[in-house]
Amino acid sequence: MRTYLFTVVVEEDPFEDGRMAYHAYCPALKGASTWGYTKEEALKNIREVVEMTLESMKEHEEPIPQEPGVEIFTEPRVAVTV
DSSP: OOEEEEOOEEEEOOOTTSOOOEEEEOTTSTTOEEEESSHHHHHHHHHHHHHHHHHHHHHTTOOOOOSTTEEEESSOOOOOOO
């Protein structure tokens, strides 16, 4: 088992009517992006997208990227953002 730590980006992305929203994506995983009405919601959603992307890559025996923005640990880790 390996623990992967991916860098994600969260950016303000307001609607045309002025309501605030946030766009989140993982640069290391092509197509891994989502959004939320709050930063917290966008982070929760991108976590789910990254998990689903990795599960799909594993099922299809695709290599998981090992590039800048990706850290790999052989022991379990806990990441906390405050």
